[in-house]
Amino acid sequence: MAGEATGKSVGKSGDLDFPRPLTTVDVVIFAIRDDSLQVLLVRRPAGEGEPFPESLALPGGFVDVAKDRDLAACAARKLREKTGVTSPYLEQLGSWGSATRDPRGWSATHAYFALIPEKAGELAADARWFLFSGGRLKEKLAFDHGEILATAIQRLRNKVEYTSLPAYLMPAEFTLPDLQRVYEIVLDRPLEKSAFRTRILSADMIEPVAKMRRGPNRPAQLYRLKKGREPVYFVRTFNPPE
Amino acid sequence: MAGEATGKSVGKSGDLDFPRPLTTVDVVIFAIRDDSLQVLLVRRPAGEGEPFPESLALPGGFVDVAKDRDLAACAARKLREKTGVTSPYLEQLGSWGSATRDPRGWSATHAYFALIPEKAGELAADARWFLFSGGRLKEKLAFDHGEILATAIQRLRNKVEYTSLPAYLMPAEFTLPDLQRVYEIVLDRPLEKSAFRTRILSADMIEPVAKMRRGPNRPAQLYRLKKGREPVYFVRTFNPPE
DNA sequence: CACAGTTAGTTGTACAGTCCAACTTACTTA
């Protein structure tokens, strides 16, 4: 495998001797920070021959055929390198490939999206969190990363309507109003308190811990995610607005 | 672009001189035939150095950087080459990449799934329809295509619960009981007639044509898909079994 | 030509879960 080099003939049949697209992996990393949905972006390097120098981009890069066992491992590696987070919610988003998306030639990227709790330790030096204002990012992104990001948000919003995905954006312990707030941030619309509670509590996805969150008002029950990390699918969506 | 060959140094920075994974596209093509869900598979060639010689596999192959503008075009090309169908429902399924899935080296495939109406003209010589018995395919497939196929079925089933996807499996004109039958075949469970009709008719996705299907019993209204091909999303799933 | 058989399509009641709004509870602060 290591002797395969850049795709020059390797097998007996010799039919692998043709141009290969570049293969990359990019990760859309979401977190809730400052009461809003944020995404982690990196600044591209400025070197000669670098495409989109100094533009903002999704964290990612070439698959390393020596280091990466598979695509998911590659995505997990990039997530870890940028955030230090090791076991988040990581889902494949899709792939984008064309002759023109990278000026260096035909390329295909495998995009993942990750949900992580706010805490997160140190970020890599080139990485920063960015905010959506009005559901959109202000900055233009390198390559087709704007499109990938838009797809990620759409997928996230869509799934939040009928799954427990936002649970992966929560810290270890949280209250039901906390969780509802995160749903509302992602969906960008208010939800009904009683319907929300009924749905979440009957989904058997969280369990109360023997503590209350105390504050200036009535204390709130703290919960944690139950083991068995698969997201829950609800049989109805929250009823759509208007 | 054409001079790029197999990944040998091209840019000024020269940092593209590293091994590139093989890049392929595979297509899971579904149709309803003989009152059941079938998938189109091809027999792999027998040549020396061919992986999985004579095994069954999904239609697919290497991205051709000269012919294929992007991944979707590549998938559409493979669909066309095997079935002659040109404008089906074609959705990206995901990508699978690892060091071990192809004995020829690190490879990544971009998988698509297509829904086509039964009619379909001539098939390519190496292609044949295969049946699921008991929700599973009997044959073992080459590479990780069994896994890809399983994911495709799961995705199809899942979406059929709350979208109008099966409409793309229908011929140009069909009756409501026809459509319900297709839902039932895919979901492998019976649905309620009245709830089904209410849902479909209020979704504004089909329109009656001025004809009836006549047969040995009461004639049935014929419908066709409305223009504007996006699938419809329902706010509830069909209530799950048991 | 009536009647059985079959499928198309409708109707009505029960039920589940959201929507909406008002209510009670438990705390803090003045």
Next chain:
DNA sequence: TAAGTAAGTTGGACTGTACAACTAACTGTG
């Protein structure tokens, strides 16, 4: 002790599915 606020509950209206019984429209048979 009273006002304020957020947590959590309760009940009636509404939407859409589940289930079952019904009517409608045709064919084929005796």
